[in-house]
Amino acid sequence: MSKELVTALNALEEEKNIKAEVLVEAIEDALKKAYEKDYNEADNVEVNFDPKKGNIKVYSVKTVVDTVEDENKEVSLKDALAKNKAYELGDEIKFEVTPSDFGRLAAQTAKQIIMQKVREAERDNVYDNFITYQDEIITGEVERQDSRYLYVILPGGQEAAMKPEDQMPNEHYQMGDKIKVLVSVVQNESKGPQVFVSRTHPDLVKRLFEAEVPEVYDGTVEIKAIAREAGDRSKIAVYSHNENLDAVGTMVGQGGARVQAVVNELSGENMDIVEWTEDPVEFVKNALNPAEVVEVLFDPANERGITVLVPDYQLSLAIGKRGQNARLAARLTNYKIDIKPESERDAVIAELEDPERIAAEQAQQAQRADAMKSAD
Known part of the structure; x- marks a missing residue:
């Protein structure tokens, strides 16, 4: 068992990017529980696993006392001094109690708990990776579709789900299609990280313009509000922090090139870009354009x-x-x-x-x- 654990430990750290100390802690915890269960021992035991050699040792931790009342948890001062003259009352001493057949008996229980810890560590790694992408655009590949979701494979092999309301009504998705999606929700569930993506979220429009318009990306032109009916039309209110820069013209681009790039990415969705102003009268007038x-x-x-x-x-x-x-x-x-x-x-x-x-x-x-x- 110990050799198998060392091999698995090295492989998991290298392939799954799970830190060795996380696995060692999981292994020791698993073996401690297995020992307590199978040998009916008290809870004053420690299990040490050497991740390099694979050695497994079980220790009973006993307290030095004058009079021993519980041999499982206590050792007399006389016996402690015979072991080492430096011991005093109240000290704790470890006695190795590793059974000869411990590895065989504990293997199944240890394996189950270790795999659980491994899954948790993998889940946390995936969650930590994709939570950084929340509210950002990422390119994925359409994998399959069932009665609930459209499934998209993201970089790294993570599967993401797209709800029906997040799918563009004017688009038909085929297996293998490359599509840009907004990572809308990342949940750390017990069954594994759940990543949800969207093609209909208003922030997708915002991120697409950030990619096409440098002035939006650097904050010179600010997208103040977006109202969207995905696949058909969006209205976008913009404001320029540079009085010499026309916000609407900047968004549209020369010959309409910038806005057309976003329209193309959204399968022909129309874009109404209007100027935002603090004056509600003027803003309403602008919003009702044309x-x-x-x-x-x-x-x-x-x-x-x-x-x-x-x-x-x-x-x-x-x-x-x-x-x-x-x-x-x-x-x-x-x-x-x-x-x-x-x-x-x-x-x-x-x-x-x-x-x-x-x-x-x-x-x-x-x-x-x-x-x-x-x-x-």
């Missing part, structure tokens, strides 16, 4: 409520196909946006300023606030 906004009216009864007036002939453009333009603008700005034609301005203002409606809305908000406090 529609023209005539006026932005704030709702006095709802702090995050806004009604936007647009030219009648641009109403459908502002709302967008299936409401997408308005929906993405609302998510980008974090405002509840209601779009109305300019011809209804008087009616809209009358409704917004209606005192009964304002009072009712404020009462509802107070009730919601009280309910949240009660829940807390």
Whole structure:
């Protein structure tokens, strides 16, 4: 058994990058438990494993006392002095008690516990490696798909799972396809590290632009917000920390080259890049691009409520196909946006300023606030 352990120890440290001291500790712990179980001994034993020679020795640790009451745990001062005249009361002495057949009897139990420790160490190594990639882009290879996930092999052979909601609706994945994914979640589970990746997460768009636009990577141009309907359209709000640099133009690139590279990577997903500003009126106007906004009216009864007036002939453009333009603008700005034609301005203002409606809305908000406090 000892030779096999030394061979396994060397192989695991070299091939699996598991530190020798981790395995030695696991081995000693395993053999101690095996000894206590199979030989019905007390817990005052130590097991020493020599990782170079493979020698295994079991020691019973006894305390030096005047009068011995428990021979398994105590040794008389007289016997201790006979062994070494330097011993005093209270000292601990180790006596070797290694059974001749210990290696054979303990092998199976030791192997089970050692393998458990090895799996734990391997799991921690993988977790430590991939947690550094969380929220980053990595290129993987499509391996297979079942009823739950699409499985992608990442560098190093780690398998990652992609949930259905993380798969692009306009993409069809084939075994062997190389795809860029965002490492969205890394979990250290008892059954092994679980790595989840995504093609639909908004941060994938952000990381792709960081790779294509040096000014984004170095922070000169900041991506303030992203609203995304993966596979179809994204709206991105950007801000330049250099007043002489146009944030939107920088993102688009000469001839649209930069934004087109991201669009191509996302299988044709459209990109609306707008300028972010602290002024909510201007930001909402920008977010509703390409529609023209005539006026932005704030709702006095709802702090995050806004009604936007647009030219009648641009109403459908502002709302967008299936409401997408308005929906993405609302998510980008974090405002509840209601779009109305300019011809209804008087009616809209009358409704917004209606005192009964304002009072009712404020009462509802107070009730919601009280309910949240009660829940807390």
